[in-house]
Amino acid sequence: MQYSETVNFLMMLSNVFIAAYATLLVEFRSPEKVWMRRCVVITGGLIIVNAFFRAAFGGDNYQYVAVFLLTLPYTLLILWCSRYRGFKIVFNVCTCLWMGCTADTAGILAQSLFPGHEWVRLVVRVIGFTLLYFLLRTFRPYYRRMLRILEHGWGILCIPPMVTSFTILYLNNELLPKDPLPVAIALICVTAICAGAYVLIFQLFTKELHEHELKNSRQLMDVQIHLLERQMKAMSNAEEAMKVQRHDMRHQWAAISELVESGNKEAALGLIGTAREHLEDSRTHxxxxxxxxxxxxxxxxxxxxxxxxxxxxxxxxxxxxxxxxxxxxxxxxxxxxxxxxxxxxxxxxxxxxxxxxxxxxxxxxxxxxxxxxxxxxxxxxxxxxxxxxxxxxxxxxxxxxxxxxxxxxxxxxxxxxxxxxxxxxxxxxxxxxxxxxx
The missing domain is CATH 3.30.565.10 (Histidine kinase-like ATPase, C-terminal domain)
Structure with missing residues (x-):
């Protein structure tokens, strides 16, 4: 089905949801507010450039270069603004692209069921974007924590959303105009497979977080045991020192008595001071x-x-x-x-x-x-x-x-x-x- 220029433009403009998704997942470099503003401003510039290119050269030509004019620049932008690097950011972008493809697939299915209404795909697409936003908010804390914990394996995690996104783009651009309903069903199947992969990824994240917490708990317990052992050792040493001090105290008091009786008060006071210092040294704070x-x-x-x-x-x-x-x-x-x-x-x-x-x-x-x-x-x-x-x-x-x-x-x-x-x-x-x- 051919859409009016207005509907095509609004569908392209709805891709701003994907940019919002990526921004939601990213941890910006410090100072965070400065880098967030840079990301928003440059994203707005990318949208304007893409809108101009699409208006100037038409939607059919634009769909073949959108990856190079929008997806790739935005991926590099997120990579530049993020605190993290490598496949951690690629997973972010691929996840957001897959969510965008999922919302668009829902719109395609609705359009195949109601072919006489050109606005159906756009409306369902926007509703899908909105619902997926809340799903992403649930996924976000797990992803952010995994950024700090998981150092390897992000490249493998990128494969399901990346393959799914490119498959959906190919089906949309090449096969959908020829046979809408079967292609829509194929899109749903591909999206469902990737959704199953994300369920497994989510389970992996929760498992890794659980194991990480258990590891931290064990480390904290080891520290606690170590501290108590040191305290018990210190108390035992202090007790031994007190035993020695009590044993020596009889001789000290006898010596002090002799010095007092002989009138040597200075020596007696010095001996008393020495005994007091020994008592202070043996005391635990x-x-x-x-x-x-x-x-x-x-x-x-x-x-x-x-x-x-x-x-x-x-x-x-x-x-x-x-x-x-x-x-x-x-x-x-x-x-x-x-x-x-x-x-x-x-x-x-x-x-x-x-x-x-x-x-x-x-x-x-x-x-x-x-x-x-x-x-x-x-x-x-x-x-x-x-x-x-x-x-x-x-x-x-x-x-x-x-x-x-x-x-x-x-x-x-x-x-x-x-x-x-x-x-x-x-x-x-x-x-x-x-x-x-x-």
């Missing part, structure tokens, strides 16, 4: 009442001290924690580990970490550290790190906050990197009593 949190603080504060980092610590927890101690300790562990790693890039003498928490009116945590260079923050407000294995801690903190409805905020300003976490307010004041001023 208790950062909080919870054993798991205390073990974690002892480990990371010791690591910071060994790295020549100046620590300022103000910790105050409620007696009843609003979350599990293990999960809260992992939040501090991830944040402190990132802070210690960042301080290693700062010259000695300027390495500082501030760790604070308050319990009233609600539990709030603030961890600050000096840093060097510029740190990017992605669309989810998380710091971006390209190093292998990096960034897992920040995502773990974000998952914790999402689970408990907490608010988190990362800021980089004047050479300081800051993380703030605020837990939801409790319903009763007695759950978080004000700390006694004494």
């Amino acid at each position: 208790r950062w909080c009442e919870n054993d798991v949190l205390n073990a974690m603080f002892a480990y990371y504060f010791e690591q910071a001290e060994r790295g020549g980092i100046d620590m300022k610590i103000e910790i105050d927890f409620p007696e009843k924690l609003p979350v599990g101690a293990v999960e809260l300790s992992m939040v501090f562990a991830n944040a402190l580990e990132n802070a210690i790693r960042a301080c290693k890039d700062v010259p000695e003498g300027k390495r500082k970490i501030m760790c604070r928490s308050i319990r009233y009116p609600n539990l709030m945590i603030k961890i600050e550290n000096t840093c060097s260079g510029y740190i990017e923050v992605d669309s989810e407000g998380l710091p971006v790190s390209s190093g292998e294995g990096h960034g897992i801690g920040s995502r773990s903190i974000a998952a914790f906050c999402k689970k408990y409805g907490a608010m988190y905020d990362y800021q980089v300003e004047d050479g300081w990197f800051r993380l703030r976490i605020s837990m939801p307010k409790v319903s009763s004041q007695k759950d978080f009593p004000p700390k006694n001023s004494s």
Whole structure:
């Protein structure tokens, strides 16, 4: 069926949905808003150029060069604006092209059933684009997380949508005008096969994410066990030191008595001072009442001290924690580990970490550290790190906050990197009593 120029132009203009899909999936380079604006402006220019070319040379000629005038330039544009490279971006574009072909296939089927209405294909096409937008929003978080996790295999994942898209374009341009209804059925079959492939891809994504979370859980459990082992060892060493100190104390007090009786007060005071120093050295610092949190603080504060980092610590927890101690300790562990790693890039003498928490009116945590260079923050407000294995801690903190409805905020300003976490307010004041001023 031949369509009017108006309908053909509107169908071409509806391809802007495909561009919107690709933009929805892409993670732009930093600063994100700047690169997003560039992408939108250039996309508008591409649409204008293609509209002009189609109007000047006709739709029949345009359909043979649309791939080179629109698809390829837009793929290169997304590749330029995206934080990622390679087949990860090709999969993005191929997915969006397949969705565009799916919406167009629905329009073709509707047109074959109602051949006397030239607007049917356009209307169904737009409705299909709209419905697919909501489907893509469901797929989007899985895809974005897989961009960070899955490093290989994207080329294979590109094959189903790429083959399907080119097959549908060939059927539309070469065979559809000759025999509309059978070709429409063939288009549906091809689209359904690719849809089945995407179901498998989605299952792959969910499986990979599940395994990744299990791996992180195992790593966090290993860290927890390691911290508790260190704390138990420290307590055992302190207990042994106290036994030795108690044994030696009898001789020390006898010596002090002799010195006092002989009137040698200066020597007696010196011996008392030495005994006091030994007692202080054998004492283990208790950062909080919870054993798991205390073990974690002892480990990371010791690591910071060994790295020549100046620590300022103000910790105050409620007696009843609003979350599990293990999960809260992992939040501090991830944040402190990132802070210690960042301080290693700062010259000695300027390495500082501030760790604070308050319990009233609600539990709030603030961890600050000096840093060097510029740190990017992605669309989810998380710091971006390209190093292998990096960034897992920040995502773990974000998952914790999402689970408990907490608010988190990362800021980089004047050479300081800051993380703030605020837990939801409790319903009763007695759950978080004000700390006694004494």
